Amino acid sequence: MNSAYIYETIGFGKVYIDKKLSKSIKNNVENVENKSQETLENHTSTTSELLQKLKAFYETCKDCKKCQLSEQRTQVVFGDGNPDSKVLFVGEAPGADEDVEGKPFVGKAGKLLTQELERVGLLRQRDYYITNVVKCRPPGNRTPEEQEMITCSYILKEEVKLIKPQLVIALGKTAAVGLSGVKQISPTKVRGGFISANLKSPILVPGTKIFVTYHPSYLLRNPNELKNFREDIMKIKTLIESLR
Numbered sequence: 001m002n003s004a005y006i007y008e009t010i011g012f013g014k015v016y017i018d019k020k021l022s023k024s025i026k027n028n029v030e031n032v033e034n035k036s037q038e039t040l041e042n043h044t045s046t047t048s049e050l051l052q053k054l055k056a057f058y059e060t061c062k063d064c065k066k067c068q069l070s071e072q073r074t075q076v077v078f079g080d081g082n083p084d085s086k087v088l089f090v091g092e093a094p095g096a097d098e099d100v101e102g103k104p105f106v107g108k109a110g111k112l113l114t115q116e117l118e119r120v121g122l123l124r125q126r127d128y129y130i131t132n133v134v135k136c137r138p139p140g141n142r143t144p145e146e147q148e149m150i151t152c153s154y155i156l157k158e159e160v161k162l163i164k165p166q167l168v169i170a171l172g173k174t175a176a177v178g179l180s181g182v183k184q185i186s187p188t189k190v191r192g193g194f195i196s197a198n199l200k201s202p203i204l205v206p207g208t209k210i211f212v213t214y215h216p217s218y219l220l221r222n223p224n225e226l227k228n229f230r231e232d233i234m235k236i237k238t239l240i241e242s243l244r
């Protein structure tokens, strides 16, 4: 698929892509697709054990009714990707597409994020695991309430316990607040850098570092920030490479 077409369909208006850049993106995506297949075939037994453990845990929460979000959701949306990669992206909550498909970040915002990560060679099924602070879609895509985040935290806490991420990335303010326990966060100020979980974090050990970047939905509304987001993605790529 043509990259300009993807950006245009997600609302960036008319997009002109430099031919050389377009070719390099195409090569990267093809490379990534081939590698994806190889990587899936080469999944180690530890990865599948970890997946089994996650699946077994998810089974125990798929009928969760601990909060009011259960009343209007279609299904609980758990994480997706490679749990053995030690890289964990965390978003806010499922939207309408995720609620129907049962996977995180598959709608417009998710497609933008996936495409931006693939652009630098980072693949969901190989290089990271992705999930949300809250696992059920809030009605009308409203921001989850503090109490809903706290009630739901037992799921993300268990995901973190099993995955043992070495790099945690918060996508946007709600994820940054939910993960860190810090109430006042301005993503425009802290993006591209780390914040630390405090004693109130219901999910992470206090002091755990969290890299913060924009939520992709924010980029759909503010396409001028794509340049800064790409800088963050490059930092994330460098951090991931330093883990290997």
Ligand code: URA
Pocket: 091, 092, 093, 094, 095, 098, 103, 104, 105, 106, 107, 109, 110, 132, 217
């Ligand atoms: N926004 C999120 O925060 N999470 C999703 O899964 C989709 C959109």
